[in-house]
Amino acid sequence: MSLAETFNAQHRSGQDLDGTPGTSLPDFFGVTDPNDQVFSSLSNAGSSSLNVAFDSANIDQLTADEFSLSYDGANWTLRNLTSGATDTVTPGTTFSKYGLDIDLTVSGTAVAGDKFLLRPTRQGGDDIAANITNPREIAAAAPVRIDGQTSGTGIPTNTGSGKFSSGTVTGSLPSLPITLTYDDTTNTFSDGGAISFGYDPTTQSGATFTSADTGISGLEFTISGSPDNNDQFVISANGGGGGDNRNALALAGLQTDKTMNNATASFQDSYGQMIADVGVKTRRAQTLATTQGNLADQAQARHDAVSAVNLDEEAAEMMRWQQAYQAAAQVVTISDTIFQTLLQATGR
Incomplete structure (x- = not known):
């Protein structure tokens, strides 16, 4: 979102090959309207609404944080759901922070207990798109x-x-x-x-x-x-954009300008940090998965030591009972032989 908003702002400062100023051209990048990611609580009893927009002058303050906005009957409280930080917002004003303009001057009446959830950047990566496809409309020249x-x-x-x-x-x-x-x-x-x-x-x-x-x-x-x-x-x-690449150079310069994280990082810096964070979290997840797998194996071994079947022991036990069965069969055989002998002796 920061890349798109910053690039669009610089693009508006130029003019295209036909001399059309950037302010009259479509924005180079289409981005998610943060209003599309504002959700009112189902329990809201009031009729108030709010308008959320990106603060182009302070877009470097934009983060991936999400927020809740709740009303206590007198003031609104904006809570950063990532850091837990809170800010008091006076009804009927526009509150600017975190690279956002939150407009509470819109119509409607709030009731104590009303709440909103703000997710201004959640769909940024999904919805960003290039609006300009005709090279003549790229505002590469300065006006x-x-x-x-x-x-x-x-x-x-x-x-x-x-x-x-x-x-x-x-x-x-x-x-x-x-x-x-x-x-x-x-x-x-x-x-x-x-x-x-x-x-x-x-x-x-x-x-x-x-x-x-x-x-x-x-x-x-x-x-x-x-x-x-x-x-x-x-x-x-400027009479036209032919042979003039001053705004194109300014657009390219955004790559290393400090336009993110409170003007302390460039697009390159933030991208590198993002890749590093993903790598660290991935490695951490892999390590945790290995550790939990080992713990599961140890728990299973302890369980088996107490209640599981030992196949060698069971095989030996089966052989013992087989031998006992065979011995019992021999007793029956011998008893039958003795009984038959006695009957024969009696018959004589």
Whole structure:
């Protein structure tokens, strides 16, 4: 779920081969709606409902944990069924934690004792799917470009060595184009209006400027070199996606970005940890199975020592009784012989 949500967010920041912005394209990955994994208790007497969504701004906090949400008549209590941790949630608010937004402002009335079970990521692995199958719709390009000012015939008019990188989209962009003019007296770039930020070529060449530095929302870029006075740079919409792979590189970079486990692990790290956990649990299960098998064998041996049949002993016992039977048969035979002899003697 974290991979899909993070990838989709970056994909929305680009544009496809036809110049369509990522925000107008389908999400690259289709994922489970966490609302589909919210279950109300059969004993609920109230009519309240809730809405659960992934918190895209804090998706790195998402875990595989499941939760219960119960109402005591005044407040809701969210319990993490894995860790046992609890949080109090005020009715009529949206509670954000664990990479989730739990909206309790929806209609309906809760009654003390109402409960819900939340399993937001349970079907993630089963339901994830690629929505985009046409390569032209992959938002591989960035939607903006930054160029030095040129004349009407396309000839550069800047005289300094200042350069802007092509720019990386990090959020919602302002209205474009924006023309930045450099003042070498104050070492500032300005659009003549609200945007104005400093750049000192002697100390900041090669530095990356974010939205917080420049006041230009949703965009960061690197400036290098020494622009001359009145050199201009134009931030404009990208005319098309051909030959532009900036957003594709950003998508590939997600592989090693710290976007999981509270921004401490990458996709690679988490995948490796998952494989290690599966391996450890598998080995533990195998060891436990072997140990329990040995214990079962020992218990059976103890049982057999007390109550089971010893085949050798039984065979010897059968031979003894067979010999006794044969001896008894001999007694009968001898007794019959004696009796016959006596009858014959009497007859004489």
